[in-house]
Amino acid sequence: MKHYDVIVTGVGTMGAPACWYLAKNKYRVLGLEQFDIPHDQGSHAGQSRIIRKAYYEHPNYVALLERAYQNWREIEKATGAQLYYKTGLLYFGGESSVLINGTRETAKQFNIPLDILTADEAAPRFPAAKFHSHHQVLYEPDAGFITPEKAIAVYTVDAISKGADIHAREKLMTWKYTGGIIEVETDKAKYTADKIVICAGAWTKKIMPGLQADLTITRQLIAWVKPKHWEKFTIGNFSCWFLNDDDGNLFYGFPVLPPKDFSGPVGLKLAHHKPGEPTDPDNVTRSFKPGEEKILIDVFNKYFPGAAENVLTLKTCLYNNSADADFIIDFIPGTDSHAVVATGFSGHGFKFGSAVGEIVADLATKGKTDMPIGFLRLDRFK
Numbered sequence: 535m536k537h538y539d540v541i542v543t544g545v546g547t548m549g550a551p552a553c554w555y556l557a558k559n560k561y562r563v564l565g566l567e568q569f570d571i572p573h574d575q576g577s578h579a580g581q582s583r584i585i586r587k588a589y590y591e592h593p594n595y596v597a598l599l600e601r602a603y604q605n606w607r608e609i610e611k612a613t614g615a616q617l618y619y620k621t622g623l624l625y626f627g628g629e630s631s632v633l634i635n636g637t638r639e640t641a642k643q644f645n646i647p648l649d650i651l652t653a654d655e656a657a658p659r660f661p662a663a664k665f666h667s668h669h670q671v672l673y674e675p676d677a678g679f680i681t682p683e684k685a686i687a688v689y690t691v692d693a694i695s696k697g698a699d700i701h702a703r704e705k706l707m708t709w710k711y712t713g714g715i716i717e718v719e720t721d722k723a724k725y726t727a728d729k730i731v732i733c734a735g736a737w738t739k740k741i742m743p744g745l746q747a748d749l750t751i752t753r754q755l756i757a758w759v760k761p762k763h764w765e766k767f768t769i770g771n772f773s774c775w776f777l778n779d780d781d782g783n784l785f786y787g788f789p790v791l792p793p794k795d796f797s798g799p800v801g802l803k804l805a806h807h808k809p810g811e812p813t814d815p816d817n818v819t820r821s822f823k824p825g826e827e828k829i830l831i832d833v834f835n836k837y838f839p840g841a842a843e844n845v846l847t848l849k850t851c852l853y854n855n856s857a858d859a860d861f862i863i864d865f866i867p868g869t870d871s872h873a874v875v876a877t878g879f880s881g882h883g884f885k886f887g888s889a890v891g892e893i894v895a896d897l898a899t900k901g902k903t904d905m906p907i908g909f910l911r912l913d914r915f916k
């Protein structure tokens with residue numbers, strides 16, 4: 535039976551960088567992934583993920599975002615691959631809405647560059663958008679997007695080149711902690727390790743049924759549409775955007791990405807940031823009801839006239855929601871700090887992947903991290 539310093543379960547958003555940091559620091563690491571790397575059954579598929587720093591959700595995330603930006607640059611430098619695209623991010627909505635108020639306040643508190651405009655001032659600067667007179671418009675120049683599938687592939691390949699064993703299509707079935715050792719059984723083999731890191735996303739509860747936190751898995755819809763005036767919406771001419779509408783809904787989208795440089799669907803992508811229907815990650819409805827995308831198309835028609843001539847592609851993706859929408863990063867009780875879990879990323883975790891990978895690698899090998907993750911502890915759900 536092969537023994538490792540650390541076994542990482544789930545080579546996705548958080549697991550791939552975790553393997554990279556462990557391999558880079560010369561630990562013997564095994565990464566186990568039940569599907570291909572990357573794949574479209576979990577939470578990381580879909581070509582692009584927004585990254586932004588003026589975080590409306592909770593000011594405590596800003597320190598993690600500083601590290602995430604730094605670490606995305608680190609992996610880009612180490613491999614020569616571009617993963618982060620600085621497009622800027624246009625926010626709009628009522629001045630006191632959760633998104634606008636929270637973003638503005640966080641930017642002020644942490645001196646994050648942010649332009650603050652009235653609807654009239656913003657109109658000539660963002661001609662594709664139709665602002666309402668009561669909207670406040672914000673623009674974060676250092677925000678943009680990360681390419682998720684490519685990021686996971688780049689971390690994985692470089693981890694392998696640094697000595698990591700990465701096994702795709704091998705599913706962890708059970709694991710236990712006994713006498714200072716972690717024992718793992720997969721559908722193919724048995725292994726032991728000093729430590730285990732569980733980054734299993736939507737499947738976390740399946741391999742940790744006793745986890746003291748509720749996790750709700752929801753089915754999310756993403757649409758790519760064909761705009762009437764393609765050029766107006768291409769990267770370089772159009773930024774990422776984030777809207778808080780008057781009914782409290784949050785919608786966000788991306789520019790059109792040229793297929794010569796980006797894999798995945800073509801068109802202008804948008805999604806609704808709200809947990810959808812609860813689902814079992816092993817039994818997700820991947821087909822679509824007629825008109826299911828209407829809520830998304832209506833947003834384009836109302837706020838970006840001419841942006842949606844017809845739908846090109848629809849896809850599903852999974853949110854893994856914690857009860858308070860904040861992440862969970864902690865040691866697993868009863869394992870004497872031999873097991874670490876990172877889960878509950880609640881539809882906003884991708885941008886943090888480069889920092890979370892380093893954090894869980896440090897927790898597993900040093901027993902601590904220099905990042906302020908106290909607010910993400912498991913015992914807040916007691």
Ligand SMILES: Cc1cc2nc3c(=O)[nH]c(=O)nc-3n(C[C@H](O)[C@H](O)[C@H](O)COP(=O)(O)OP(=O)(O)OC[C@H]3O[C@@H](n4cnc5c(N)ncnc54)[C@H](O)[C@@H]3O)c2cc1C
Pocket residue numbers: 543544545546547548549566567568569576577578580582583584585704705706707733734735736737738741754755756805851852853854876877878879880881882883884885886
């Ligand atoms: C539609 C949509 C849009 C999003 N937009 C954004 C955005 O713009 N910005 C942003 O920051 N975030 C965004 N997110 C959220 C972000 O993508 C997730 O928070 C993040 O991908 C979660 O990472 P994870 O590592 O927990 O899950 P995953 O990336 O899914 O990785 C978990 C991995 O564990 C594997 N696994 C599970 N069980 C086992 C097992 N027993 N054995 C072996 N392997 C196993 C899975 O197969 C999977 O590969 C979005 C999510 C969705 C669905």
